[in-house]
Structures are given as C-alpha cells and as structure tokens.
Amino acid sequence: MKIAKNTVVTVEYKLSDAQNNLIEDGRQPMVYLHGGYENTLPKIEEELDGKDVGYANTIQIEPEDAFGDYDPNLLKVEERARLPEPLEIGMQFEGLPEGGEEDDAMIFTVTEIAEDKVVLDGNHPLAGMALRFELKVMDVRAATEEEIAHEHVHGAHGHHHEEDEEGDGEEGDHFRSHPIH
Numbered sequence: 001m002k003i004a005k006n007t008v009v010t011v012e013y014k015l016s017d018a019q020n021n022l023i024e025d026g027r028q029p030m031v032y033l034h035g036g037y038e039n040t041l042p043k044i045e046e047e048l049d050g051k052d053v054g055y056a057n058t059i060q061i062e063p064e065d066a067f068g069d070y071d072p073n074l075l076k077v078e079e080r081a082r083l084p085e086p087l088e089i090g091m092q093f094e095g096l097p098e099g100g101e102e103d104d105a106m107i108f109t110v111t112e113i114a115e116d117k118v119v120l121d122g123n124h125p126l127a128g129m130a131l132r133f134e135l136k137v138m139d140v141r142a143a144t145e146e147e148i149a150h151e152h153v154h155g156a157h158g159h160h161h162e163e164d165e166e167g168d169g170e171e172g173d174h175f176r177s178h179p180i181h
C-alpha cells in the first residue's frame with residue numbers, strides 16, 4: 001500500500017543536525033496519520049507521499065521548514081530566587097516572553113545558571129537548526145474512520161484514549177505519537 005492521504009505510516013528515523021551530530025536515534029519509530037494533519041513536519045510528508053514500505057532516504061530540512069529561526073528576543077534573564085530549586089540546565093518552565101500577555105505563554109528552557117541569575121530561552125530546542133532525517137518506511141495501512149475523525153493515530157504506538165477519564169473526546173492530553181517536539 002502506498003502512502004497517501006489517510007494512511008497510517010510507521011517510519012524509522014534517525015535525526016541529526018547538518019554536521020551529522022546525532023540528535024535523536026528514534027529508538028521508537030514514528031507512527032503518524034498522513035495527509036496534512038500536522039502530525040509530523042510537512043517536509044517529511046512531502047518526501048514520503050506516494051512511497052511504499054521499504055522506501056528509505058535521508059533528507060535535510062532547513063530551519064524555516066522545521067522549528068523556525070533562532071530568535072534572540074526570546075532569551076530572558078530571571079532572578080534565580082524566582083525559580084524552584086534544585087535548578088538544572090535543560091529544565092523547562094512555562095512563562096511569558098518580555099512584555100508578553102497571558103495568551104503568549106511559552107516553554108522556556110534553562111540554558112545558563114549563575115549565582116543569582118538564570119538565563120531562560122524560549123526558542124524551541126531545535127530552532128535555527130537544519131535537521132537531517134534518515135527515514136525508512138516500515139509499515140503503511142489505511143487509517144480507520146475514527147482516526148481520520150480525530151486527526152491522529154490510535155493503537156499500538158499511537159494515541160490511547162482513557163475511556164473512563166476522557167471518553168473519546170478531543171479534550172485532554174493527546175499524545176502526538178511523535179517525540180520530536
């Protein structure tokens with residue numbers, strides 16, 4: 001079966017930067033609903049569209065087609081006392097950009113820790129990077145009607161609904177079956 005709109009694609013991947021430094025070895029394959037549902041990067045869908053099981057290729061995706069350019073305005077310095085302890089580089093907090101409003105809440109990553117100040121970076125960790133994906137298609141199947149209605153994959157590696165807690169609705173924590181974000 002060829003990859004087309006409303007197929008569920010299982011793809012093994014290895015993610016590196018443009019200098020071939022490994023970012024993610026994709027121990028878990030990515031399973032996504034194909035067809036512009038934003039379950040994965042559009043450039044990956046473009047590459048795989050019309051392909052079949054066994055297809056393998058390495059593609060490079062520029063920052064503008066991945067997680068955007070690095071924006072130095074999203075760096076902010078915060079009093080260390082305002083953040084919880086113990087504090088470590090790489091920890092993430094939700095916060096507002098300088099002068100931002102409630103709706104602008106974003107995830108900040110701790111990138112530097114000094115005695116009384118902390119640098120927080122609101123850029124996506126992969127912002128500004130060209131990304132190299134080694135892709136290999138492992139499985140292609142037709143999506144179920146329910147998956148198409150929900151715009152995501154159900155089942156083994158996909159999204160599980162907690163019948164008791166959230167029923168079959170769209171509320172709650174929807175696992176995106178895609179560890180790159």
Ligand SMILES: [Zn+2]
Nearest residue numbers: 150152154159
């Ligand atoms: Zn669902």
